[in-house]
Amino acid sequence: MATEGLAGRKLVIQGNEACVEAAIVAGCRFYAGYPITPASEIMEGMARRLPEVGGVFLQMEDEIAAINALVGASWGGWKAMTATSGPGFSLMQEAIGLAAITETPLVIVDVQRGGPASGQSTSPSQGDVFQARYGSNGDYAIVALAPSTAQEMFDLTVLAFNLSEQLRVPAVILSDEIVAHTREKVIIPPRDCVEVVDRKRPRGGADAFPTFRPDEDGTPPMPAFNEGYRLRVLSQVHNIWGERATPAESEELIRRLSSKVESRADQLCFVGTEAVDGAELIVVSYGSVARSALRAVRDARARGLPVGWVKLKTLWPFPQRFISQVVGHAACVLVPEMNLGRMALEVERVVKSGPRVVPLPKVSGQCHTPAEILAAIEGELKRCIR
Helix, strand or coil: CCHHHHCCCEEEEEHHHHHHHHHHHHCEEEEEECCCCCCHHHHHHHHHHHHHHCCEEEECCCHHHHHHHHHHHHHCCCEEEEEECHHHHHHHHHHHHHHHHCCCCEEEEEEEEECCCCCEEEEECCCCHHHHHHCCCCCCCCEEECCCCHHHHHHHHHHHHHHHHHHCCEEEEEEEHHHHHCEEEEECCCHHHCCCCCCCCCCCCCCCCCCCCCCCCCCCCCCCCCCCCCCCCCCCCECCCCCECCHHHHHHHHHHHHHHHHCCCCCCCCEEEECCCCCCEEEEECCCHHHHHHHHHHHHHHCCCCEEEEEECEEECCCHHHHHHHHCCCCEEEEEECCCCHHHHHHHHHHCCCCEEEEEECCCCCCCCHHHHHHHHHHHHHHHCC
16 A cells, blocks of 8 residues: 555544554655564554565564664664654664754654563553653754644654754653554645755765755754765764764763754744633643643633643753743643652752742553543632632
């Protein structure tokens, strides 16, 4: 079933299946991975779909081999993706740092499950949100997006490829078991309605090409191997020629690797909101928890409570200006998460001495129910508004 045959169709599919179709639409033609619950359907889907569009699928011996294969494939000129869950994501961290320092575009889907270690292999979690940002060593920056529906899994997968190609960074899709396995309506847009971004190519000749010299936007153009360019791609800190860097060149590189992402935090801020104007309490959520949060907020408003809802689709770079502006007027911010309060710390860091930030953690391997969030809303409003 070629991609064109799905264009414009409405399908009832799982989030993992939506991810597969989105990757094909975005131009992914290389997948390397190792099966792991609850991400295995992505691997199975790519194994079926890539041969139909002239792509390459490899089952590797482990996740370390998979992520390194992506680095090589990307430098060979391919758009590349893998999918895993927490234990496999842990194994990938060193090579994510390699991709960051070599400015290698690639996409990693982390379908989160409970941890640590093998944890809860068939249950949802949001415990990897800090690992996505800080898992590898040193200073660098990545993009991480969090879908809450199967449709968003499609849309954000395309976006992850586009941002990865544009910025030459690893892009992470922080899904979870609920999003992965919920079967619901997904619209596959016509191909000409989907924006697909490809990496910048060098404009000049191959002679004396500086492998890592950035353009004015802070990102270097990227040729592929075997195109006549003399490329030096190594895991050490380097100058624009790919040679070992002096201290001054090292600082310049590390600062640029971070700033080309962090300086675009406003541009990369993808969010959803409802009823935030004048709200005394705002619920900030992401992933599958955002669905329960929206139901709870609507139920609270039906009772006349001054409550608003924010859904973060972008987790990294953290949309701090948006959060500061949107929730700064509230008396309280409630942050339900399937972890012990990770992103609540980011919200608290941004609002500082503003509204009271209240985590609502849950690590049982179950998503918050709307009733649980509504009860927390009512309790916090009693404390904040007297």
